Amino acid sequence: MTANMKTAEHDLPTPPEPGLTPDQVIARAEAMVPELVKRQGEAEERGFYAEDIHERFVRNGFYRILVPRRYGGYEFDVETFLRVAMTLVRGCASTGWMYSLGASHALMAATLFDERAQAELFSGGDFICPSTAVPSGSAVPAAGGGWTVNGTWSYCSGAPYGTHFMAHALMPADNGYPPETLLFVAPQDQWVRLDDWGQLMGLRGSGSHSITMKNSHIPDHLAQPGVRIVDHDATSGTPGRTLHGNPEYGGTQHAFISLLNCSMAVGMARGALDTYEDLLRDRTTLVPPVVPRYQDPDYQMWYSEAVGMIGTAEGALLSAIQQWHRTAAQGPAAATRESDLRLSAVCRHAANLCWEAMSKYIIPTAGSSALRQGERLERVWRDMSTLRTHAGLSILLPTVALRELAKSLAS
Template sequence: MTSTRSEPGPVRTPAGELTPAQAVERAEAIAAELVGRQAETERRTYYAPDIHDRFVDAGLYRLLVPRRYGGHELGADTFARVCMAIARGCPSSGWMYLFGAAHALVVATLFDERAQRELFAGGDFVCPATVAPSGSATRVDGGWRLNGTWRYCSGSPYATHFLGHTMVQRDGAAEPTPMMFVLPRESWRLEDDWGAQLGLRGSGSHGITVVDAHVPDHLTYDGLLAQVDPTGDLPGRALHAGPEYGGGPLSFMLLELGILAVGMARGALDAYEELMRARTTSFWPIVPRTEDPDYQFRYGEAAGMIAAGEAAVLDAVRQWHELSARGPAAITRERELRLALIGREAVRLCWRAVEGQLFPTAGSSSVRSGERIERVWRDMSMLHSHAGLGTFLAGMANRELAQAHFSRSDPKE
């Protein structure tokens, strides 16, 4: 079954400049409202149209769009803090927002001026992406004819574009090779196939189906996003003053999981604090939980883990920016993997805090279906099923990091 219930509205250009502090403040204000609307968001399978409008009005879909094309170009650090704030209020909404807005960075880095001028023409840019090749492509004059369905396209209900991968047979090549492409909203339909999962039911991670869509050559990129070599020539470096438009796509893409985990865990800690203030202990002496040493210990233990995860992932984002500024030679695969693994450790710290400290001691009535801590537990459990975390960062990245390190002639770094 398909759905057309989530068509994006007309773009409205936000008035004036936006500072990093203002962006975070606006995100926090929206997130405060999202807390009480989480069940509604899950039922709908994506955040509400009025929340989407508030993101538009706040300029949050333009944070990573280059200034050259009407964006705010506020950088990865501001984007990370905005995403943490939204995920703290509602994990599903944070997931949906991040994976819709993040790929402005990819497009501004990898595609040429003609493509960027076309793709960013609307101002706001919401572009879910998948990295696993799917569907099929047939060569036609000036481009390709695409068909297929791409699943788990987080951020798709209000998307302006879609970035996907497929395999293509090129002239003279013995085997098919991967190709990345970007399609505008009118070229695909949204599937009604999301919402029955364990967690992140409101993340708008619907499938996208393409039927005989034409994608011109300038909206394609040879290769896989996860395998982009940032030490080579990237169009974004020549087009934009900001160094992040020449940064490593792989590392930032995987750091996003740590960013979301921190926001989710902070939301669980908020809920646990409310319970501590409102409830008493179950065993003698009956005292407010805020006065009980065991609850104090659990809260402090979780708060420390979450704070460490936040510090780690935000510093990794800082390192990513500095690496981008150092130029292409500095962005080696080994360095990218090291940054990505910091994101993995941030997830682990936050998960230990929620699963090991908060969830078991919140009380059975507080982990019923629809309660805030129960929802965060489900959503963070679902996060672990993401292939980037559950497959790549769980094992493959360790081996690849070691291989990259020991293949270098200079062992000092």
């Protein structure tokens, strides 16, 4: 993702490391994987990753990957961000999930909001914005302008270190019609994180706390009546594409969310495969001839099937990312709902391949001792099982979204 605008020519802030490259930031994520593996249990017990990990993410530039260069970010492309996300998830699914679901919404903010809003939202440089797509609570016009928002939103991953919160509230119904949604972004001083996370089967350390707001004021420039991220129409252009001269701030949003969810699945499957490889090296077969498992024909087949399926899923994901980028680069007219849903469908099947590789080959043949509480494979299995319950990936995408894709043939 390369902006047409040069920061120095406009006397705008530079990022902390002006010369940082996408390859370098990905390498930094890869270097953290061994430590994240060791600290998975700690993250689960706390409910979110530690402050020193958060500070490392700050120093590594992770929270600025998608922040526009205009505001002191790196404005790297979506592929760089998703590769970092996938790598962190490979080390610790909870940590990678919490980071990804917090930092990813810089793309939405930089795409959907105007210059005044973005200057305010990105003024701190690092942008961590938990969000949820499910409308909740209420938003009513405030007497002096803007909106008064009340409500509680669940599953706000990234909340512990959040600088902002993006969500949808319901506006008052009008003339008997159902209430419409209000998309808004609230600064940290307008919301409170509840201490209600960590009791699910998996992703216990993902910082997916609920957020509550009580009579919070949202100014007009940080609110968009009638807008929903998941079906936003980008075919007429977006404020971000115009402001930054960057097509990736004009891409479709549902597909980006699907790409993000798919990267979580691939990262988890990669983590499971890492552990399975260790088991093949370190353990022997159960019956004679007793040999290291990697020398046994059956384990060789099971391992290779898993490698092929996970590799295929990752290849499909990376291809879909490139398709998303090319579609955005073609101009607003190409960013159709059909293209959005087609890429989402690809992501669904890639994520399913990861699940199948784990459930059909890795888990059944790893042995019950590998699934003792606290073992890495046991944790990844719980995390992947919890990902499978994600409403967007496992309920709405294979039903509502796919039906809508087929209906688009009539237009």
